[in-house]
Amino acid sequence: MRKTPIPAARVVRLLFVGLLGACVGSRGASAADPAPGYLGPRSLAVSPDGRTLYVACEDARQVAWVGTADGKVIRRVDLPAEPTGLALSPDASRLAVTCAAPKSGVVVLDADTGQSLQVLPAGHTAMSPVFSSDGKRLYVCNRFDNDVSVFDLTTGDLVARIRADREPIVAAMTPDGRTLLVADHLPNTRTDRAFEGNVSPRVTFVDTQSLQTSTTALPHGANGIRGMSVSPDGQYALVTHLLSNFESVPFRVDTGWINVNVVSVIDLPQRTVIATIGLDEYYRGAGNPWDVLWSADGTMVYISVAGTHELAVIRAEDLLSDQARRTMQPMMVAWPIYPSLGASLWRRIALPGKGMRGLAAVGSKVYVAQYFSDSIAQVDLHPGGEARMNEIALGAAPVLTEVRRGHLLFEDATLCYQHWQSCASCHPDARVDGLNWDLLNDGPGNPKNTKSMLLSHATPPSMALGVRATAEIAVRAGFVHILFSEPPDEDSVAIDAYLKSLRPVPSPYLVDGGLSELAERGRELYDSDRIGCYRCHPAPLYTDLRAHNVGTRTPNDRLDRFDTPTLVEAWRTAPYLHDGRYTTIRQLLTEGRHGLRPNEKLNEDEIDALVEFVLSL
Numbered sequence: 001m002r003k004t005p006i007p008a009a010r011v012v013r014l015l016f017v018g019l020l021g022a023c024v025g026s027r028g029a030s031a032a033d034p035a036p037g038y039l040g041p042r043s044l045a046v047s048p049d050g051r052t053l054y055v056a057c058e059d060a061r062q063v064a065w066v067g068t069a070d071g072k073v074i075r076r077v078d079l080p081a082e083p084t085g086l087a088l089s090p091d092a093s094r095l096a097v098t099c100a101a102p103k104s105g106v107v108v109l110d111a112d113t114g115q116s117l118q119v120l121p122a123g124h125t126a127m128s129p130v131f132s133s134d135g136k137r138l139y140v141c142n143r144f145d146n147d148v149s150v151f152d153l154t155t156g157d158l159v160a161r162i163r164a165d166r167e168p169i170v171a172a173m174t175p176d177g178r179t180l181l182v183a184d185h186l187p188n189t190r191t192d193r194a195f196e197g198n199v200s201p202r203v204t205f206v207d208t209q210s211l212q213t214s215t216t217a218l219p220h221g222a223n224g225i226r227g228m229s230v231s232p233d234g235q236y237a238l239v240t241h242l243l244s245n246f247e248s249v250p251f252r253v254d255t256g257w258i259n260v261n262v263v264s265v266i267d268l269p270q271r272t273v274i275a276t277i278g279l280d281e282y283y284r285g286a287g288n289p290w291d292v293l294w295s296a297d298g299t300m301v302y303i304s305v306a307g308t309h310e311l312a313v314i315r316a317e318d319l320l321s322d323q324a325r326r327t328m329q330p331m332m333v334a335w336p337i338y339p340s341l342g343a344s345l346w347r348r349i350a351l352p353g354k355g356m357r358g359l360a361a362v363g364s365k366v367y368v369a370q371y372f373s374d375s376i377a378q379v380d381l382h383p384g385g386e387a388r389m390n391e392i393a394l395g396a397a398p399v400l401t402e403v404r405r406g407h408l409l410f411e412d413a414t415l416c417y418q419h420w421q422s423c424a425s426c427h428p429d430a431r432v433d434g435l436n437w438d439l440l441n442d443g444p445g446n447p448k449n450t451k452s453m454l455l456s457h458a459t460p461p462s463m464a465l466g467v468r469a470t471a472e473i474a475v476r477a478g479f480v481h482i483l484f485s486e487p488p489d490e491d492s493v494a495i496d497a498y499l500k501s502l503r504p505v506p507s508p509y510l511v512d513g514g515l516s517e518l519a520e521r522g523r524e525l526y527d528s529d530r531i532g533c534y535r536c537h538p539a540p541l542y543t544d545l546r547a548h549n550v551g552t553r554t555p556n557d558r559l560d561r562f563d564t565p566t567l568v569e570a571w572r573t574a575p576y577l578h579d580g581r582y583t584t585i586r587q588l589l590t591e592g593r594h595g596l597r598p599n600e601k602l603n604e605d606e607i608d609a610l611v612e613f614v615l616s617l
């Protein structure tokens with residue numbers, strides 16, 4: 001079914017003159033080098049009659065219209081930046097597409113003709129558009145501005161911006177249209193005293209009339225939130241995520257010892273999590289669940305599993321049953337294990353492609369975006385019958401470059417013993433999970449905050465104590481000691497290539513790509529001999545590649561000196577220091593007096609300026 005592309009409708013490009021400058025050259029969440037020629041299907045929607053599938057292709061910066069009867073691409077519409085999400089209006093007449101950039105544009109397209117109707121200016125890396133039930137408002141998550149934009153579609157005005165906590169990544173609406181749910185991607189807590197509190201991301205409930213909010217926490221250890229779906233009866237919301245046993249020493253991966261892969265059930269009238277149900281089987285993990293979707297009749301639940309390239313299917317009544325809670329609710333207290341080995345209620349269907357992303361469903365058909373295969377899996381789940389599989393190609397079969405293959409392998413849980421996790425389980429989008437792990441490479445009893453992969457290869461040595469001389473060594477050690485497997489070296493070579501290709505996402509603190517006035521003053525302090533941050537964190541890498549004693553040793557640590565981390569993208573790598581004790585740069589400077597000489601005093605303005613500069617890197 002692979003077809004020559006039909007000439008693209010370039011309408012949108014013309015309408016973008018104003019936004020184009022802001023969007024070009026900036027990358028969304030998965031900031032690897034743009035991949036020429038790749039499509040990268042990421043989000044899906046299907047028309048109510050089931051005839052047309054709308055596919056947001058991240059790498060091609062396009063939305064494709066696909067006829068489901070013959071699997072042919074009917075139309076491609078170019079976008080100004082990588083689309084991160086799309087939604088069909090309640091009357092199916094319009095398509096809202098979030099295009100990620102520091103100043104994101106949300107494009108509203110005519111669902112029939114592909115014509116651009118509206119372009120709305122959103123925040124940094126807009127994602128997960130959601131229409132109000134009357135189709136008059138649109139909500140989008142601004143992932144890196146930590147808030148949600150509310151638009152009035154009749155006037156095109158921004159009505160409000162609503163705070164979330166850390167990286168709001170997915171939103172969903174209750175069927176009565178009264179409550180918008182927004183889930184954060186990561187926890188925003190200090191992690192050095194994890195036993196004292198709940199380390200978990202939040203779900204925010206927004207009253208769509210008053211725009212008042214309340215929040216609830218996902219379970220302790222939750223991270224890497226990706227998908228959310230509300231049941232058609234409005235009683236439950238499901239959230240897909242990992243549950244990380246980060247307080248135990250990760251000396252084994254089986255039995256779900258390090259990460260388990262789960263869906264949390266939120267009771268909507270009560271606004272609390274009532275169950276967290278594992279997708280894993282006792283000997284077979286379901287590494288890295290992504291999207292989740294209820295069938296329109298509310299009887300089935302579908303989950304795409306990015307790391308094992310599967311579709312997990314369960315009957316809603318089974319998911320909500322006592323049996324599911326007895327057999328599939330992981331206990332993460334001291335011994336992370338699924339209490340019963342009872343037969344799994346999930347049906348896990350192997351899909352033909354790689355790297356599952358967004359879902360759409362109509363009738364008995366479920367569609368899954370296969371990111372690395374540039375195709376869509378169409379699974380026909382006739383009740384009682386065999387699942388019938390069809391692969392819809394969106395273009396020519398992709399030939400994977402080393403970088404692309406490395407990206408796939410980094411997120412591939414099938415490389416792990418029993419498929420429990422991938423590198424991306426602790427390094428989502430090749431960054432951080434916000435947790436501490438007591439990896440054994442520097443001995444037990446001294447947990448370290450997870451490091452980002454950005455600039456890792458350019459800033460040897462690796463790890464907070466520099467126990468790995470290079471990132472290349474750390475990558476190979478990661479397979480052996482964390483995934484408990486030994487893939488061929490060519491796989492590690494590809495991962496090296498992918499990690500080296502990562503580029504920083506422009507900081508949300510920049511103003512039109514440059515330092516704000518405040519940050520500019522901060523830079524002067526940073527570079528001054530009086531404050532002198534530059535001595536250990538010199539540009540352009542913002543590290544001198546050396547270890548220093550900066551007074552951060554705790555009773556758990558066996559050394560005084562820690563490797564100086566790069567400060568590039570420090571705005572997204574909280575909590576800070578090797579043990580994750582500070583959630584903000586301000587705390588690091590005020591409570592920690594980090595890098596300051598004993599008698600040095602910074603006034604409030606100076607602290608504001610220095611913080612602003614570090615957050616702008």
Ligand code: HEC
Pocket residue numbers: 250258421422423424425426427436437439442448449450451452453455456457459461462463464465471472474475476478479482483495
């Ligand atoms: C269980 C969570 C976890 C998993 C899974 C994991 N890592 Fe890590 N990784 C960490 C933590 C925590 C650190 C920081 C450790 C330290 O500072 O001592 C780290 C550090 C690294 C570093 C060094 C970064 C630097 O600049 O110092 C590299 C490279 C790395 N990991 C690669 C990988 C690869 C490749 C995989 C998959 C094979 C992987 N990791 C899987 C938790 C994990």
Ligand code: HEC
Pocket residue numbers: 464526531532533534535536537547548549550552553562563564565566567570573575576577578579585588594595596610614
């Ligand atoms: C003497 C060398 C030195 C100086 C001077 C110094 N730093 Fe650091 N910096 C370090 C080291 C070493 C660490 C890691 C310490 C740890 O993890 O316990 C660090 C960590 C940090 C971190 C945390 C990064 C992360 O990802 O956890 C930030 C932010 C930071 N420094 C900013 C600054 C600023 C701002 C200044 C100037 C006020 C400064 N540093 C001065 C050596 C230095």
